[in-house]
Amino acid sequence: MQEGKLPDEIKPVMESGIPAIVVTCSADGIPNATIISHVQYVDQTHIALSFQFFNKTIRNVRENSNACVALNDVVANTKWVMDVQYEHSETDGPIFDEMDMRIEAIASASGMAGIFKLRAADFYVVRSVRKVSF
Amino acid sequence: MVPQGPKNDEDLAERLAKKTAEVSVLRRIAVDINSTLDLEPIYDMVLHTMDECFGFRHSIILLLEDADRLRVVASHGYEDPALGGTVAIGTGVIGMVAKRRRLMRVNHLRAQHAYFARIRSQMEEAGRAKELGEVVAVPGLEDADSQIAIPLVIKDKLIGVFSVESREPEPFSEHDETLVSIVASQAASAIQNALLYRAEEERRKELAEAHERLKQLNETLEERVRTRTRELEQANRDLRETQAQLVRSSTMASLGTLAAGIAHELNTPMGAIHSNADVERRAVRIIRGILRDASVADKLGPQPRLERTLRIFDDINQMTLEAAERVTKIVQSLKNFARLDQPELEYVDLHEGMESILTLMEHLIKDRIQVIKHYGELPKVKCYASQINQVFANVLTNAVEAIDGAGSITITTTQEESDVVIQVADTGRGIRPEHLERIFDPGFTTKGVGVGTGLGLSITYRIIENHQGLIHVESEPGRGTTFILRLPASKL
Numbered sequence: 256m257q258e259g260k261l262p263d264e265i266k267p268v269m270e271s272g273i274p275a276i277v278v279t280c281s282a283d284g285i286p287n288a289t290i291i292s293h294v295q296y297v298d299q300t301h302i303a304l305s306f307q308f309f310n311k312t313i314r315n316v317r318e319n320s321n322a323c324v325a326l327n328d329v330v331a332n333t334k335w336v337m338d339v340q341y342e343h344s345e346t347d348g349p350i351f352d353e354m355d356m357r358i359e360a361i362a363s364a365s366g367m368a369g370i371f372k373l374r375a376a377d378f379y380v381v382r383s384v385r386k387v388s389f
Numbered sequence: 390m391v392p393q394g395p396k397n398d399e400d401l402a403e404r405l406a407k408k409t410a411e412v413s414v415l416r417r418i419a420v421d422i423n424s425t426l427d428l429e430p431i432y433d434m435v436l437h438t439m440d441e442c443f444g445f446r447h448s449i450i451l452l453l454e455d456a457d458r459l460r461v462v463a464s465h466g467y468e469d470p471a472l473g474g475t476v477a478i479g480t481g482v483i484g485m486v487a488k489r490r491r492l493m494r495v496n497h498l499r500a501q502h503a504y505f506a507r508i509r510s511q512m513e514e515a516g517r518a519k520e521l522g523e524v525v526a527v528p529g530l531e532d533a534d535s536q537i538a539i540p541l542v543i544k545d546k547l548i549g550v551f552s553v554e555s556r557e558p559e560p561f562s563e564h565d566e567t568l569v570s571i572v573a574s575q576a577a578s579a580i581q582n583a584l585l586y587r588a589e590e591e592r593r594k595e596l597a598e599a600h601e602r603l604k605q606l607n608e609t610l611e612e613r614v615r616t617r618t619r620e621l622e623q624a625n626r627d628l629r630e631t632q633a634q635l636v637r638s639s640t641m642a643s644l645g646t647l648a649a650g651i652a653h654e655l656n657t658p659m660g661a662i663h664s665n666a667d668v669e670r671r672a673v674r675i676i677r678g679i680l681r682d683a684s685v686a687d688k689l690g691p692q693p694r695l696e697r698t699l700r701i702f703d704d705i706n707q708m709t710l711e712a713a714e715r716v717t718k719i720v721q722s723l724k725n726f727a728r729l730d731q732p733e734l735e736y737v738d739l740h741e742g743m744e745s746i747l748t749l750m751e752h753l754i755k756d757r758i759q760v761i762k763h764y765g766e767l768p769k770v771k772c773y774a775s776q777i778n779q780v781f782a783n784v785l786t787n788a789v790e791a792i793d794g795a796g797s798i799t800i801t802t803t804q805e806e807s808d809v810v811i812q813v814a815d816t817g818r819g820i821r822p823e824h825l826e827r828i829f830d831p832g833f834t835t836k837g838v839g840v841g842t843g844l845g846l847s848i849t850y851r852i853i854e855n856h857q858g859l860i861h862v863e864s865e866p867g868r869g870t871t872f873i874l875r876l877p878a879s880k881l
Binding site: 274292352353370 | 479480481482484485486489491493494495496497498500501502504505506508509512520521522523524525527560562
């Protein structure tokens, strides 16, 4: 098990664009799992997730900053699991711009321009990361 | 296409060879696409090289058409080349790259499209369909799974987008992104140069066409000016001729009136002079008869002085009678010239008119110019007598003025079939060839400013023309001039 730092080999998996699973938990212990379209690599100790709707995931991490993110590597046939902690949100900057651009590009082609407008990029610090074989 | 770390020296050598090959290809592209200013070869080189050397089998170049759209100008590896197809700025990966002017590398597009399609279905099921827009079909692979799109920018100005796509499950890597970026940068520069060159060529062509149009317009304008000038010159000639005609008509009318007045005023004194001269002649005859009577002769004896005096009386009487006859003749000629007492169109004896004119010009002719007449048998000619007299006056005046010192004017009249021909030949200084063709032009004169109006012969020409006749001039400098007038005897 690798803790704290994201290895280089996870970057292409994040960039692959395969939707990831995010699991959060409310302050009173009720868990929630959802699929998100993209996990943005920030640096070796941080990732960013999109805040588009004020849904359960957002509500949970605002109450309980701990979350778990699972990424599928369809090439290597493995899964990466990260324990992360919500740190802060950004509404501008290079990470926000890149996430916003990606979301708008795909959404606009699907006739959903503006519907999935990125409200903020939520930054999470990586507490641990491990590769799990299927 | 995901790069792996080197396992051993062999792998390292292989990777180095691959890198070297890539650099060589990139350098060749740079040289080749910048060696031409034609867009089509540039597109071909870029797209074919991307496929043959780097394995990017599906690529597309779009150029900015206006502020809102990009247009496909070249493609490679598609069943439908989609040339001319458009992408709205801000729509899809290509449109968003153009809008944000940032490179995008997107993988697993099918999965992401499927994700958004599920969300769309959920919204439709939840009754929120009206919040949704149309699904947009963009040029390219319908089932692309990876895409790199890069803006083509020159000096902060967007000129287009370059995109590569793949259906392959392996996504595009950072290394692929780098290769595409380098080629796109070179392509942007070459395309911009070619566009500028094309714009310059079009501008040059437009300028040349405008210049040609202007030249034709100028020539047309010049021709129109020339035509208009000719028209104005002709109108001017006509006007001057008409003016001269009016002046002459007015002059002739005045002259006629004057002639009538002179004739009337002179008639009485001339009658008195004639009568007195006649009385004097009879008185001298009576005195001579008395002196010759025998009874008177015996008483007076020879009177030579008286006889001489009586002879002087005879001579003076004769001179008085001749002078009176001459004055009467001049007044009659003047009246003939104006022809006020005759109807306009009539059968006229041309010799009579000629004689009238010669009488009026005698003061110019006598003691200097010999007038030789060869009058043939002519029928009377139906014409405007005053106008024909004007012609004779113009022609004879020119003949007299052409003779410096002594000379002669020969007038010959003949009938040739149904025409009468009048020739007036002088022994004057002649007319130069370059003047000969212009002597009937209104306003042309060799007499100097203020001396001649240059209208006499043009009026002559017009009068003859109106009588359906012909006028012709033959002349040789130093040898004299001959005017030949031909008039139909009775065509009017």
